[in-house]
Amino acid sequence: MRTISGGVSAALVALFLGVLVVTQVRTQDVYSRSLELETPASLTTLIANLAERNSELGREIFDLRLRTEAARADAASGTGTLSEAQRQLEQLEVFTGGTSVGGPGISVRIDGPFDEKALSDLVNELRNAGAEAISMNGLRIGPRSWFGLTVDGALTIDAVAVPGPWTISAIGSPDVLYVAMTRTGGIVGQFELIYRGTRFVVSRETTLELPALRAAPRG
Amino acid sequence: MASLTAPRSPLGSAVLLVPALLFGLLVTLQWRTQADRSDVSLRRTAPLLDAARSLQDEQNGLKTQLADLRAQLDEIQRSASSQNAVARDLQVRIDELRRAAGLTERSGDGVVVVLDDTRPAAGVAGSDAERALCHSTDLTDIINATWRGGAVAISVNGERVVGSTSVYCIGSTSMVNGTLMAPPFSIVAIGSQDQLMAILDDPAQLADIKRRRDAHGLAFTVTRGAGLKVPAYTGALNVRSATAR
CATH class of the missing domain: 1.20.5 (Single alpha-helices involved in coiled-coils or other helix-helix interfaces)
Known part of the structure; x- marks a missing residue:
């Protein structure tokens, strides 16, 4: 058929x-x-973000190229590549939260009602602005950290209760981080409208000391 | 000749003529302003679209270069470390940290979360349409819930979630790790399926997303998956200001 x-x-x-x-x-x-649906203003913001990411990648490529050449020279001369290995170890420990760290950055003080979703948004915004290490009230926020609320409404980081008021410290470029937080229509401005009774104070810091994670991710 | 309708007075025709003229004028005006507007916006957005696309292409190229350099450096390190015990121990620790940092691919069982916006039906405007779209906070909420559920590796549309990852949203376009993406979003999480499902099924978790799914047709599904793959992070580590103490 x-x-x-x-x-x-x-x-x-x-x-x-x-x-x-x-x-x-x-x-x-x-x-x-x-993309085709975006307004010229949105596209301009996206382009600025893409350009910033690309120059970040460019800087890291430049850096890594120098290190690869140095390691190759070390290996050829038989002096070993311990210095490169140490450097990698340190960089990865900072990145994973496995070590205490220091450096310039900003602090955000929050006094008044606040919740875990807002904290998650704030951490996301800090990372987007290039924060390299973040902590809150002396508790490091790691790559796999999660935020919650206790039954009586206190904030938790990785199931550890953190009573307010809170100070969030972020290491990175103080100017870039400060502007990202405080610009008109930025996240702190939005928080001030949502949490009307809460005080938010952002300040640039020349030296911050952040602790290591209590339990760093292992593999 | 017999007319089908009752004979009209000249006055009655004039009454119809005026609104008809006005209507015609309005339609023409509307059509013209719309045509003008799309011409203008197209003229302004076309070069911007080209710039965005070429920057994304450039980024893909840079990420490939970076991955290539990391592999080269790794190979030099590995052959050098085989020669002495101190270097060998260091290399073991580096490998462990690279895995923890998300610089290696991971595979295993876990869950897949799919999130998609529903095109709003005609006539649904304003806040109702807004609620049917997905936002960057939905992605951060889902990522938060999956870490809480004990995930060991997460990716969003093929971008690995690491310590520096942020979700950035403008208009209806999102960026994860600086890579442009748009709905549907597929979040792959490797970890204990039971633990992950327990958190994601808990009505207290992701309550806002679930409410919008039920009331406004937001697409949100969670399924178990076996042999899932989460790719390695390909972006910059960007450790510049922070030093180990």
Whole structure:
């Protein structure tokens, strides 16, 4: 029966092709399509963000290229590459929260009602502005840290209760972090509208000391 | 000749003529302003779109270069460390930290969370349409819940979530690790399935997302997955101001 079975297989092939084409278009062009809907102002902000990310990547590539050459020279001369290994170890320990760290940055003091979602937003905003290490009231916030609330409404970091008032410390460029927090329409401005009874004070810090994570992620 | 309708007075025709003219004028005006507007906005956005796309392409290239350099340096280190015990111990510790930092691919069982905005139906405007869209806070809430559920590795649309990861949202476009993306979002979390499901199914968790799913058709699904893959982080570590103490 050419008509029925032929028709069915043709329909199946057509269906399959249709699904393929649609998924292809969706995965390939998924951000492109949403970009086309953005206003010039949004696009400009996105472009500034992309450019900043790319120069960050460029700096790290430059750095790593020098280190690769130095390590290669060390290996060739037989002096070993302990200094490079030490450097990698230190960088990774800072990145994973495994060691206490120091450096310049900002602090954000929060006095009054605040919740775990707002804390999560604030940490996200600090990371977006290039914060390299963050802590709150002497408790380090790590790569896998999560925020919650106790039954009586106190904030928790990794299940440890942290009573207010809170001081969040973030190491990074003080100017970049400060502007990212306090700019018009920025996160602190939004918080001031939402938590009307709460005081937010952002200040630049020349030296901050942050502790290591209590339990650093191990693999 | 017999007319189908009752004969109209000239006055009655004039009454219809005026609104018809006005209507025609309005339609024409509306059409013209819309055409003008889209021309202007297209002229302004076209170069911006090109710039955004080429920066994203450049970023992909930079990430490949960075991964390549990391692999080269790793190889030099590895062959050097095979020669002495101190270096060997150091290398073991570095490997462990690279895994903890998210610089290596991870695979295993876990869960997949899919989040998508629903195109608002015609006539649904304002806050209702707004609630059916997904926002960057939805992604940070889901990431927070999956860490809470004991995840060991998470990715969002193929971008590994690490210590420096942020979710940035503008308009309907999002950035994770500085990479442009748009809904649907697929969050892959590797870890104990039971523990992860317990948190994600808990009505007290992600309550806002679940409310919008039920009331406004936001797409939000959680499924168990076996043999899942979470890619390595390919961005910069960017440790510049902070020094170990």
